Amino acid sequence: MTDPEPTHDIEAVFREKGIPFTRQRRLIWDFFAGADRAATITEAADGLRSEGVGQATVYRTVALLGDLGLLARVQDRSGEICYTAPPIGHSHPLICGVCRRVVRFDGDGDVKELEARLSAATGFSIYGHHLEVYGICPDCRREEGAQA
Amino acid sequence: MTDPEPTHDIEAVFREKGIPFTRQRRLIWDFFAGADRAATITEAADGLRSEGVGQATVYRTVALLGDLGLLARVQDRSGEICYTAPPIGHSHPLICGVCRRVVRFDGDGDVKELEARLSAATGFSIYGHHLEVYGICPDCRREEGAQA
DNA sequence: CAGCGGTTGAGAACGGTTCTCACACGTCGT
DNA sequence: ACGACGTGTGAGAACCGTTCTCAACCGCTG
Ligand SMILES: [Mn+2]
Ligand SMILES: [Mn+2]
Ligand SMILES: [Zn+2]
Ligand SMILES: [Zn+2]
Secondary structure, X not given: OOOOXXXXXXXXXXXXXXXXXXXXXXXXXXXXXXXXXXXXXXXXXXXXXXXXXXXXXXXXXXXXXXHOOOOEEEEOOOOOEEEEOOOOOOOEEEEEOOOOEEEEEOOHHHHHHHHHHHHHHHOOEEEEEEEEEEEEOHHHHHHHOOOO | OOOOOOOOOHHHHXXXXXXXXXXXXXXXXXXXXXXXXXXXXXXXXXXXXXXXXXXXXXXXXXXXXXXXXXXXXXXXXXOOEEEEOOOOOOOEEEEEOOOOEEEEEOOHXXXXXXXXXXXXXXXXXXXXXXXXXXXXXXXXXXXXXXXX
């Protein structure tokens, strides 16, 4: 598991790549990076409308941040697609399927050996993997206790 | 009753649950189960239109098969959502990012230990995980030659 | 501070998914 | 085998999330 880490210096990333850094991009980044749980694009657009951010800009910026590796796409228990800002470096999300709270961990030690076996067995050249773990966080488990 | 076969006896599953088994459901099942690679709903609908299967029925049936655990949702390199009929039992897909050919493997031995650590460290009750490995199959690698 | 080129917002367009509803058909009791 | 019932189905409309268009705006550089 990773510890509480500093977020990316997004302005520096943009400057380094020569990509204009706008008020909207900062707001959208802050929306995702400032949350401790994944959010949908619709939620971001709704939350930023009052700040004068258009929905097309939210879509464009989420795609841009995704390309830059600054936003990861995950999904909750209902299959809804959400985005979360990962810390620096490679990690995987442990997601509460109910409230979408995200805890990051590094599981590559477990996967690397598996990938080597797969490559040897199948002849595939492996270029990546996708690992998410789903659970119910203590808070949500408490609230769901009464029901099934 | 006993099915030592590697593929699901879908008709028996339906009968056992008292769910009507129709011509369309057989066709849609065959479309996914008869392929060695994942396919999108759109592809299934296009491929079965000439058989007189409506697209609404394809959507409904894919959802139904998913609920029954007879179809697994995966995604290719571009993030496109596809479906593939897994063999009996729990497994994970190794997907060729180029042609979407799927090879299944059981990687739970590697994940189980990880999940135990995560559960202990976070207090989450873990109900599932999503693991896909991406690669290029030997055939596609040959066709593409060397690359970056 | 002026000029350029990328970015933005409003709304239209687009396309995948779901809904509606009359009709067809699978299932089961007889 | 037959008939009645209840579920499934197809065509097309509706719905809604996403992308596109384009004129105005603004961040960046000099
Ligand atoms: Mn990893
Ligand atoms: Mn597994
Ligand atoms: Zn939770
Ligand atoms: Zn391939």
